[in-house]
Amino acid sequence: MSQHPLLAGRGFYLGPLFRRAADRHGAVFVTLDRPLDTHPSLGVHLDYRTLADLVEELSGRLWAAGVRPAERVAVHKTDNVDIMLLTCAISRIGAVPALLSPGLAPAVVAQLLERLDRPWLITDRARLEGPLRGLAPSVRRILSVDDAPGAETLGRYAGAEPPTPVRPNPREPALITHSSGTTGVPKLAVHCPHAMWNRLVPQQAMGWPTRRETAALHMSFVHSRFYHLLGVLLRFGSPLVLITDPDPAAVGPLLARHRPGIVETHPNTFVLWEELADAPGAPLSRVTSYGSTFDAIHPRTVRRLLDASTRRAPRLIQLYGQSETGPVAFRWFTRRSAGRADGRRVGIGIPGFTRVRITDAEGRRVPPGTPGRIEARTRGRVLTYLGAHEQYERQLDGGWWQMGDLGCVSRLGALRLIDREADRIDAVHSxxxxxxxxxxxxxxxxxxxxxxxxxxxxxxxxxxxxxxxxxxxxxxxxxxxxxxxxxxxxxxxxxxxxxxxxxxxxxxxxxxxxxxxxxxxx
The missing domain is CATH 3.30.300.30 (ANL, C-terminal domain)
Incomplete structure (x- = not known):
């Protein structure tokens, strides 16, 4: 998939996200459901300008602590919005944030830190006194957002002058996230700004109809999808409601207060939030666009969510893809289409950015309607798996990426998901x-x-x-x-x-x- 020379140097950079948004839109509100661990005294009512200042202030602390461009900085702490701020701060000084989920098993964290080859580690007391107790991670230094024993507190460098922002080459590593790990130890996926830009552009086009709507998000702060959605929303000046606790008892009143027009979370969280459809205060009544990615979503859930909105034509956008590729196919549901929806139909390729094909066990393309292995060709593919490049190469076939899923494509190009290859059971079709x-x-x-x-x-x-x-x-x-x-x-x-x-x-x-x-x- 060739690209115009003028576009070849474009990149999506996380460091300047909030400052650019603040300069463009001003003090747009950002509401949290719990205070930041890095700055608990600020409470939960913030705005673009405050977060831009915090990113720069944290980058000053990191620089004063000794973090330099191209160095890897692992972030593994209690789930909270400050994971996002630390990621942007690390990126701002040209270092490479490596985001490790708070839910990973301690032994897995140790393996991933080993693959990162002596990174910096940003963590907290809850991690060091809990899951990481007794581990001796192979890291350069441990920085803590609080007063954790055995770590150097980031608070020691409070007030340090923020350095001049660093803009790495668009084809050099800029972010490391990990795969889901549904079948074993997660892989470390290395992203570059150019590939991230090629994921961002089509998502901006999809988000244009809902620009400036209040957006409520409950998503993993260690997943690349979160940062692309953040890039879309900040560009359009959307007020944000960032949620860490998905419990409907807490989420319902929060959404009822802010009346979001955009809601995005994981498919399984949407199942949990079905009960918000008729909750007190009608928390979903103003939603015009739901976003679902990471996995296919059940049709029952789609209908309940869309029926909860009083907007004239609400929709649910579904993206199919992986950490390694970004979204490779998309579709949307309306109230009318949800009634007859096939939950396994995950959409079509993104014109100009992705293509999808089905192959047999020998890698040969199969006719439309024939089940086989799903492969995708995309400009948004990661550079490699850190510490496992041979495994990365095995999933490539002449530029086509093996998704690890089974499916089929219709004559009109619609992709239908059957099962993960690893989950296939001979006794059932799907x-x-x-x-x-x-x-x-x-x-x-x-x-x-x-x-x-x-x-x-x-x-x-x-x-x-x-x-x-x-x-x-x-x-x-x-x-x-x-x-x-x-x-x-x-x-x-x-x-x-x-x-x-x-x-x-x-x-x-x-x-x-x-x-x-x-x-x-x-």
């Missing part, structure tokens, strides 16, 4: 289709995941709202025309192993089932 059907028929379900059992039989693991017992008669009626499956295993939702973006780790569930073969409630 685990995901079964899950959509069950979520549709049993409104009491908060989640259902069909995984392979000990003998590769399909085993449904279900979570019921309010932890009520699953009604066996309703289950039998709902599954009567579905492929034969083992008896359902009812778990608490909190037991499901999840990634930072609330993707279910299906391989891990299979391991857990093997460890508790008796089934039933945990």
């Amino acid at each position: 685990n995901l289709e079964i899950e959509d059907a069950l979520m549709e028929r049993l409104e009491e379900l908060r989640e259902v995941v069909v995984v392979a059992g000990a003998d590769r039989e399909p085993v449904p693991v279900v979570c019921v709202r309010g932890e009520r017992p699953l009604d066996p008669e309703r289950w039998r009626a709902a599954t009567a025309d579905l492929p034969a499956m083992a008896e359902p295993r009812q778990w608490r939702f909190e037991e499901l192993p999840m990634t930072a973006t609330w993707k279910v780790k299906r391989v891990e569930i299979t391991r857990m089932l093997a460890a508790r073969p008796s089934g039933g409630r945990a």
Whole structure:
């Protein structure tokens, strides 16, 4: 996919994001649901100018501590909005932020820090006295946002003069995030400003109709998608409501106060937020655009969200992609289309930016409608996997990236997702289709995941709202025309192993089932 020479040097840089937004739009409000760990005294009512000042102030602290351009700085701390501010501050001085989810297991964190080759580490007391206790991470120095023992506090450098911003080459590493890790240890994906710009531009075009609408976001602050959405919203001057706690009891009143026109979160969080559709204060009544990425979303959830809005033509935009590629396909739902929606149809390639094809096991392109492996060609692809370049190269086929999913493409180019390759069960055509059907028929379900059992039989693991017992008669009626499956295993939702973006780790569930073969409630 060739590119015009004038566009080849373009880049998306995180360091100047808030300052540019503040210069363009002024003191647009930004509301948090909890104070920053780096600046708790500021409370939860901030604005673009305040955040721009904080990014520059934090960059001064980091520079005074000794962080320099091109050095890697791992951020692994309690989930909060200051992860975003630290990321922008690290970027502002030309260093490379490496964002590690607060939900990662300690042993995984240790492995990723090893791959980062003695990075700086920014963390906090909760990490060092909790999950990281007893670990001796291989890092250059440990900086803490609070007074954690064994670390140097960033507060020591408060008031340091911010350095002149550094703008790295657009094709050099500028951000490191990790893959979901649904099938093992996450990979470290290395992003450059040029590829990030090629992800940003089409997302700006999609966001144009909702410019300046208040946006409420509950997303992983360590995922690249968050920063691209942030770039879109700041460019358009949207007021922001940034949420760390997804509990509907807390989110409902917050959204009712701010009446957002844009709401974006993870698909599984949207399932949780279905109950906001008729919550006191009508918190979703002014939404004109929902955003869903990271995974396909259940049609039942789409309908409930769209029906909760009183806007004339609300829509839900779904992006399909990976950390390694950014979005490669998109679609949107309206009230009318949601009624007949196929939850597995994830859209078309982004014209001018991405293409999608289906291949067989030998890498040959297959005809439309034929199932096979999904491959994508995109200008937004990451540079490499840090410490695992050979694995990165194995996923490439002449510039086409193997997504690790099975699907098919229609004659008109619409992509339909069948399953992850690693989750394939021979006895069923698609685990995901079964899950959509069950979520549709049993409104009491908060989640259902069909995984392979000990003998590769399909085993449904279900979570019921309010932890009520699953009604066996309703289950039998709902599954009567579905492929034969083992008896359902009812778990608490909190037991499901999840990634930072609330993707279910299906391989891990299979391991857990093997460890508790008796089934039933945990």
